[in-house]
Amino acid sequence: MQRLNGKETAKQIRTELKDKVNLRKQMGQKTPHLAAVLIGNDGGSLSYVTAKVKACEEIGFESTLIRYEDSISEDALLDKVHELNDDETIDGFIVQLPLPEHINEIKVTDTISPNKDVDGFHPMNLGNMMLNLPGFLPATPAGIIELIRRYNIETSGKHCVIIGRSNIVGTPLSMMLSRNSNPGNCTVTLAHSRTKNLKEICLQADILIAAIGKPNFVSADMVKENAVIIDVGTTRVDDASRERGWRLVGDVNFNEVSPKASFITPVPGGVGPMTIASLMMNTLKAMELNGK
Numbered sequence: 001m002q003r004l005n006g007k008e009t010a011k012q013i014r015t016e017l018k019d020k021v022n023l024r025k026q027m028g029q030k031t032p033h034l035a036a037v038l039i040g041n042d043g044g045s046l047s048y049v050t051a052k053v054k055a056c057e058e059i060g061f062e063s064t065l066i067r068y069e070d071s072i073s074e075d076a077l078l079d080k081v082h083e084l085n086d087d088e089t090i091d092g093f094i095v096q097l098p099l100p101e102h103i104n105e106i107k108v109t110d111t112i113s114p115n116k117d118v119d120g121f122h123p124m125n126l127g128n129m130m131l132n133l134p135g136f137l138p139a140t141p142a143g144i145i146e147l148i149r150r151y152n153i154e155t156s157g158k159h160c161v162i163i164g165r166s167n168i169v170g171t172p173l174s175m176m177l178s179r180n181s182n183p184g185n186c187t188v189t190l191a192h193s194r195t196k197n198l199k200e201i202c203l204q205a206d207i208l209i210a211a212i213g214k215p216n217f218v219s220a221d222m223v224k225e226n227a228v229i230i231d232v233g234t235t236r237v238d239d240a241s242r243e244r245g246w247r248l249v250g251d252v253n254f255n256e257v258s259p260k261a262s263f264i265t266p267v268p269g270g271v272g273p274m275t276i277a278s279l280m281m282n283t284l285k286a287m288e289l290n291g292k
Contacts, residue, residue, distance in 0.1 A: 001259065001264060002262065002264075003263075003264060003265070004147055004264065004266075004270060005269065005270075006147055006270040006271055006272065006273045006274045007268075007269040007270075009146070009273070009274060010143075010273035010274055010276065011273075012150075013146070014055060014280065017059045017280055017281065017284060018060055020284065021060040021061065021284075022060065025060070030091075030287060031060060031061065031062055032062070032091050032092075032283045032284050032287045033061065033062040033063070033090050033092075033283075033287075034052070034056055034061055034063050034064075034090075034092055034093065034118065034279075034280075034283045035063070035065075035066060035084055035087075035093035036049050036052055036053070036063070036064070036065050036094050036096060037066045037067075037068070037077070037080060037081075037084075037093065037094070037095045037096065038065065038066070038068070038096045039067075039069075039070055039072060039095075039096070039100060039103070040070030040100060041070070042098075044234075044236065045096045045098075049096055051276055052276055052279060055276050055277075055279075055280055056280070061283060064090070066080065070100045071100075072100075073102075074102065074107070074108075077095070077108060078111055081095065081108060081111045081112055082111065084112075084116070085111075085112070085116060090116065091116065091283055091287040091290065092117070092118035092282060092287075093112070094118060095108055095109070097168075109121045109122060109123075110122065110123065114135070114136075115286065115289065115290055117136055118136055118139075118282035118283050118286055119136075119138065119139055119279070120138035120139060120142070120172075121138060121167075121168070122136075126167075126172065129172060129175060129176070130175055132179055132181075134289075136285070136286070137172070137176070137278070137282070138168060138169070138172045139275045139276075139278040139282065140168060140169050140173075140274075141169060141172045142278040142281075142282075143271060143277060144173060144209070144230055144232070144271060145173075145176055145177075146274060146278065147230075147265070147270075147271070148183045148228075148230075149182075149183050153207075153228055155177065155182070155185060155186050156185040157186075158206035158207055159187050159189070159204055159206050160174075160177050160186040160187070160188045160205065160206065160207040160208075160209065161188075161189045161191060161202055161204065161208050161209070162174055162188065162189070162190050162191065162209045162211065163191045163192070163198070163202070163208075163210050163212050163217075163251070164192065164211035165191075165192040166211065169232055170190060170192075170211050171190065174190045177207075189204075193212075199221065199222050202222040202223065203222060203223070203224050204224070206227060206228065207227065207230070208223060208228070208230070209232065210229075210230070210232060210233055210252050211232035211233065211251065212233065212251055214233070214235070215233065215235045215249040215250070216249060216250075216252070217233075217251045217252070218231075218252040219253050219256055220253070220256040220260055223257050223260050223261065226260070226261070226262040227260065227261055227262065228261065228262055229257055229258075229261045229263065229265065230265050230270070231250035231251055231252040231254070231267050231270060232251065232271050233250040233251030233267065234250065234267060234272060235248070235249050236248060248267055250265075250266075250267030250270075252264070254266060254267070
């Protein structure tokens with residue numbers, strides 16, 4: 001069993017990006033600038049955005065964090081999105097999800113300029129992804145693909161089972177792994193809460209990707225020998241033994257499953273850091289695509 005170390009891989013990517021930024025600075029060119037809009041005080045969202053800001057600092061990107069109380073109106077948030085769309089100093093920006101119930105997430109996402117949509121959630125970018133045209137790929141699926149690529153995991157002709165059909169991870173990842181590319185050329189089964197005989201389907205998987213948000217859902221009896229296991233889940237569970245009072249748990253029962261796996265991602269330290277690395281890659285790409 002080999003761990004797919006997203007933390008170390010993301011560190012390598014940040015170093016590569018830092019070298020590119022330093023070269024741009026030496027040539028007197030613009031430094032990439034990422035902005036993040038955070039609504040409310042959700043602990044997970046705050047931790048995630050803080051990690052993004054820290055990554056920007058390490059690489060040499062400029063970053064701007066814009067915070068609002070969760071009482072902000074939808075109109076006020078949309079006004080800020082329009083402002084960021086028009087701000088030529090900002091190369092890319094994200095509006096951290098989830099949003100408060102009174103704000104329509106789809107409406108906000110649709111309002112973000114596709115050229116600055118470094119999260120890759122705008123319908124235009126999702127459509128480009130489906131047609132394999134240039135655009136921004138969703139950060140988490142793109143991070144998973146990059147992790148697979150850098151560990152030289154064979155995907156061509158393999159059966160990949162993805163548990164979870166969200167528009168953020170499962171559905172776009174199913175398209176990315178099935179297209180004619182490397183990594184890619186998988187036969188993909190997209191399973192979900194209504195899937196019958198899920199255990200039997202998972203046992204057929206050469207590559208099993210869990211993205212359902214249910215702690216320890218995937219057990220050893222659902223995994224065949226030497227399967228590649230990628231755990232996207234990050235659920236906070238109470239843990240009195242930790243100083244902070246909680247710990248992160250993945251969708252895969254790591255202790256049970258890891259002896260059967262050829263490769264497996266830990267939680268934390270697997271997919272999460274790769275998501276942030278992908279966001280950084282998209283930010284540099286946004287600046288380059290916009291001719292800066």
